[in-house]
Amino acid sequence: xxxxxxxxxxxxxxxxxxxxxxxxxxxxxxxxxxxxxxxxxxxxxxxxxxxxxxxxxxxxxxxxxxxxxxxxxxxxxxxxxxxxxxxxxxxxxxxxxxxxxxxxxxxxxxxxxxxxxxxxxxxxxxxxxxxxxxxxxxxxxxxxxxxxxxxxxxxxxxxxxxxxxxxxxxxxxxxxxxxxxxxxxxxxxxxxxxxxxxxxxxxxxxxxxxxxxxxxxxxxxxxxxxxxxxxxxxxxxxxxxxxxxxxxxxxxxxxxxxxxxxxxxxxxxxxxxxxxxxxxxxxxxxxxxxxxxxxxxxxxxxxxxxxxxxxxxxxxxxxxxxxxxxxxxxxxxxxxxxxxxxxxxxxxxxxxxxxxxxxxxxxxxxxxxxxxxxxxxxxxxxxxxxxxxxxxxxxxxxxxxxxxxxxxxxxxxxxxxxxxxxxxxxxxxxxxxxxxxxxxxxxxxxxxxxxxxxxxxxxxxxxxxxxxxxxxxxxxxxxxxxxxxxxxxxxxxxxxxxxxxxxxxxxxxxxxxxxxxxxxxxxxxxxxxxxxxxxxxxxxxxxxxxxxxxxxxxxxxxxxxxxxxxxxxxxxxxxxxxxxxxxxxxxxxxxxxxxxxxxxxxxxxxxxxxxxxx
Numbered sequence: 001x002x003x004x005x006x007x008x009x010x011x012x013x014x015x016x017x018x019x020x021x022x023x024x025x026x027x028x029x030x031x032x033x034x035x036x037x038x039x040x041x042x043x044x045x046x047x048x049x050x051x052x053x054x055x056x057x058x059x060x061x062x063x064x065x066x067x068x069x070x071x072x073x074x075x076x077x078x079x080x081x082x083x084x085x086x087x088x089x090x091x092x093x094x095x096x097x098x099x100x101x102x103x104x105x106x107x108x109x110x111x112x113x114x115x116x117x118x119x120x121x122x123x124x125x126x127x128x129x130x131x132x133x134x135x136x137x138x139x140x141x142x143x144x145x146x147x148x149x150x151x152x153x154x155x156x157x158x159x160x161x162x163x164x165x166x167x168x169x170x171x172x173x174x175x176x177x178x179x180x181x182x183x184x185x186x187x188x189x190x191x192x193x194x195x196x197x198x199x200x201x202x203x204x205x206x207x208x209x210x211x212x213x214x215x216x217x218x219x220x221x222x223x224x225x226x227x228x229x230x231x232x233x234x235x236x237x238x239x240x241x242x243x244x245x246x247x248x249x250x251x252x253x254x255x256x257x258x259x260x261x262x263x264x265x266x267x268x269x270x271x272x273x274x275x276x277x278x279x280x281x282x283x284x285x286x287x288x289x290x291x292x293x294x295x296x297x298x299x300x301x302x303x304x305x306x307x308x309x310x311x312x313x314x315x316x317x318x319x320x321x322x323x324x325x326x327x328x329x330x331x332x333x334x335x336x337x338x339x340x341x342x343x344x345x346x347x348x349x350x351x352x353x354x355x356x357x358x359x360x361x362x363x364x365x366x367x368x369x370x371x372x373x374x375x376x377x378x379x380x381x382x383x384x385x386x387x388x389x390x391x392x393x394x395x396x397x398x399x400x401x402x403x404x405x406x407x408x409x410x411x412x413x414x415x416x417x418x419x420x421x422x423x424x425x426x427x428x429x430x431x432x433x434x435x436x437x438x439x440x441x442x443x444x445x446x447x448x449x450x451x452x453x454x455x456x457x458x459x460x461x462x463x464x465x466x467x468x469x470x471x472x473x474x475x476x477x478x479x480x481x482x483x484x485x486x487x488x489x490x491x492x493x494x495x496x497x498x499x500x501x502x503x504x505x506x507x508x509x510x511x512x513x514x515x516x517x518x519x520x521x522x523x524x525x526x527x528x529x530x531x532x533x534x535x536x537x538x539x540x541x542x543x544x545x546x547x548x549x550x551x552x553x554x555x556x557x558x559x560x561x562x563x564x565x566x567x568x569x570x571x572x573x574x575x576x577x578x579x580x581x582x583x584x585x586x587x588x589x590x591x592x593x594x595x596x597x598x599x600x601x602x603x604x605x606x607x608x609x610x611x612x613x614x
Contacts, residue, residue, distance in 0.1 A: 002026060002084050011089045012269055012595055013112040014254035018044025020269055021112050021119055026081040028069050030196040032144045033270035039117040039227040044259040045273055046318040050172050051225050052135040052208050058106055060128035065101050071193040091240040092251055092576045104128045118226035120234055130216040135208040138166040147188055147207040154211045177222040183213045201523030244569050248605040251577025252286045255598040262302050263295045268581055268594035276313045277388055278599050280333035284340045285602025289609050293345040300338060304357040310364025328372055328381040331361045332411035339418040351422050358419055377443040378404045379412045391531040393524050399532050403459040406448055407471040410482045413440045417480035444482050453495035468499050468510035470540050477543035493547055503567050504583040506540035508532045518585035520592040536583040538568060542603030555614055562611050568604055579604055
């Protein structure tokens with residue numbers, strides 16, 4: 001038996017369409033994002049829950065023993081978790097539960113079909129039969145939904161197909177692979193409690209509909225549930241991976257999804273969609289390291305085709321895919337990704353395809369576009385939030401950073417040097433870009449260098465912000481670092497290591513700062529106030545290790561970084577290869593935010609590969 005207080009451990013199985021299956025190990029849905037089948041209606045966006053779970057029973061000796069458990073007000077019912085003896089979540093396409101009912105042992109496996117909005121669930125018992133009652137709904141995965149006179153029906157297509165319809169539109173297909181009987185039910189189940197959402201102050205109470213129950217005629221039954229397209233081969237199995245590099249590599253591919261407009265990168269599961277910033281930061285670790293060059297190029301080209309006054313999309317409106325332009329660093333991260341793609345692939349034709357857009361971005365950033373301003377050779381911006389530190393609630397911007405942000409200008413210098421480099425690779429003259437870059441470098445040194453490191457940003461009133469944040473690491477970590485003086489670079493690295501380096505990544509704010517908040521929990525206000533003011537961000541390890549590799553010449557010291565990564569890798573190995581968005585900055589360093597975050601996975605995998613080559 002797994003104790004009830006250990007039942008909140010989560011599992012996740014992405015379908016690589018933008019959809020996924022996810023819940024807790026005891027099957028107690030604890031988020032609006034939990035369910036057996038969440039699918040994108042506008043692939044990979046606009047994700048809807050259509051199959052919440054099966055209320056499943058073992059039928060033996062005239063009794064029905066539940067395998068399911070639900071959280072209702074003031075109670076957990078039924079008590080299926082009491083019979084659960086083990087859960088295996090090895091790999092990223094299936095999870096298996098083992099139950100012991102004394103008279104009979106049951107093995108239940110849920111498998112997702114990669115590339116399809118589809119799952120297959122298989123039950124095998126040593127004795128007995130099964131009763132499976134699907135709980136269905138049709139709503140955004142962000143929102144729990146109470147009964148509102150929804151009209152669900154179903155149609156039977158003998159011998160083994162059942163369609164579920166919502167308001168007359170087919171939303172779910174069941175294919176039953178073994179002999180069965182069907183029992184009509186038509187029941188609503190009320191007041192499911194989603195505990196984790198309740199703790200976060202989100203909507204957390206749900207009603208679900210059960211149209212029918214499937215009763216097996218033997219001790220085995222298998223059911224495939226799918227949204228739009230039936231998988232061509234239901235028997236495809238993915239290999240379980242125990243090597244940490246392979247595990248991280250395979251898990252990373254779950255963020256790379258095929259949308260109706262081409263390849264995309266989902267920023268995080270469960271709730272994040274496609275984000276431009278996360279896409280370009282993650283591109284190397286998710287794709288280039290594993291030689292997936294064509295997909296990387298297609299993603300870059302798709303974004304460049306959406307360029308608008310030098311800006312690339314921050315994100316996309318879920319239901320129609322319309323691009324939203326907001327972040328001032330996204331175009332600069334894109335240029336960095338273009339450079340990395342060229343370094344890996346050495347594809348001159350690709351550079352010729354994209355170079356006009358690179359120059360267009362540089363031109364807009366040089367002359368300004370109403371959001372970005374070039375002031376004394378530095379990039380200032382107006383409007384907030386426009387950097388990666390973008391938390392806001394009730395019109396309050398938690399970390400506005402308006403003015404000249406340190407990482408934006410490090411990226412700006414890096415972009416100029418990349419454009420210079422690529423122009424030379426194409427046999428063209430690039431002196432003017434070198435002159436621009438030198439001016440940026442000089443202005444940066446005059447404005448940003450402080451006594452022990454760098455200021456975080458310079459306000460429009462030319463007042464430096466002295467907060468010790470990790471953003472200054474990019475001044476020494478990027479391919480073309482704006483700080484190349486070794487003494488100054490070493491000071492920056494020392495400051496980062498002494499104030500921000502933690503067990504699972506870099507903290508987002510020094511502990512001495514009055515705004516420091518180490519724990520990310522509570523309602524929206526509490527979480528957003530803490531988000532970039534203390535919690536640890538694993539993705540920043542990528543920049544930290546890059547800086548260390550540039551400045552540390554002792555190979556043994558560098559190899560010790562592999563030991564340093566052990567806590568993160570241990571976490572990943574226990575969670576199907578996934579690394580979360582953030583961790584609290586105090587013991588026991590609880591994982592918070594997204595269960596699986598693209599740039600966390602990408603950057604940790606990337607630097608692990610680089611360090612393993614030493």
